[in-house]
Amino acid sequence: MKLSGLYLVTKDYYNGNFFNIVEESLSAGVNILQYRDKTNPYNIKIEAGRRLKNLAYKYNVPFIVDDSPVLLDILDADGIHIGKDDPPFEYIKERFPGKIIGVSTYGDINLGIKYERLGADYIAFGSFFKTSTKDDAEMCDINILNNASKFNIPVFAIGGINTRNVDELLKYKISGIAVVSAIFDAANPGEATRTFLEKLRKIL
């Protein structure tokens, strides 16, 4: 299965309409779901992760966890997304063969080349726009996406993407986009999802 399209990354789990938002977005057609949670303790993450995996599978969508090989293992998720502060790629590749591994490559084309060679299943460049999700997100030059077609693995754009600025990204040969607040903070998450998917048709 080629990973592409609209990639929904969660906010940290909170006791509210968290799962409703995810399900509205899944039912509107989101293509990949990632559980990202930088703050909750493991017992909460395991519980929330199980519910998210069930939701993802209900809609036939791959379920990815962020950062934690332990969560990948306990939830038996489809894959894991890692960045520069996380456990090493090589370790995860060896210990969890067959799992999807996605890597944040920020604005660094050489990092992209490195991880494609090491066997990453996708890479994600960004941020190209200001994002409220990650205070310390590096800003990158959008022109790095001119290199997207050089990769044989899917290239995603991530960081501060919303329904207004997404068109700027669709000029490039990317496989998809990853979003957090644009869906989690939307008045209508299902509608926001459909708007993104409509625009993404251009590249899919």
Add this chain to the structure above:
Amino acid sequence: MKLSGLYLVTKDYYNGNFFNIVEESLSAGVNILQYRDKTNPYNIKIEAGRRLKNLAYKYNVPFIVDDSPVLLDILDADGIHIGKDDPPFEYIKERFPGKIIGVSTYGDINLGIKYERLGADYIAFGSFFKTSTKDDAEMCDINILNNASKFNIPVFAIGGINTRNVDELLKYKISGIAVVSAIFDAANPGEATRTFLEKLRKIL
């Protein structure tokens, strides 16, 4: 090997005299070393962890990591210490058979009983004193240590222990004490270590 005595828990790794302090304390006779680091990225933790393990082994002392089964696995440490926000005990026990697992049991005797039954190698009660290492540390009644002799596994006291207040703990049937700042912030870490060990002779 029964775990007992003076258990040195590190501060987060910092680029300074971090390793010197650890080695001074090891050479003065510390009995167990734990690498605790809540802030550094994994690449730093792996590097610092390797150096700490080498130091621990140079002095024939068990090397424990804090929180992370991934670090336990990558460093092939002797064991792991977990608290309530960390990956579940049962998961670690199953995935890493033969590794030492220590558990923070705060001021909760039932938690101690639970983890002894599940196969913990030691438990740690505390804090009994104010600690600067952990801002949100729960304060517990020191009388919980009256139950120490009921356990068949080693019971440690942890949290805000220094060379002045340690005597209060030594009235109880504990196996040892864990310290951070009392050694890391000591003018002379080797001397602080020797002072603790001298006092601990009473219980060992």
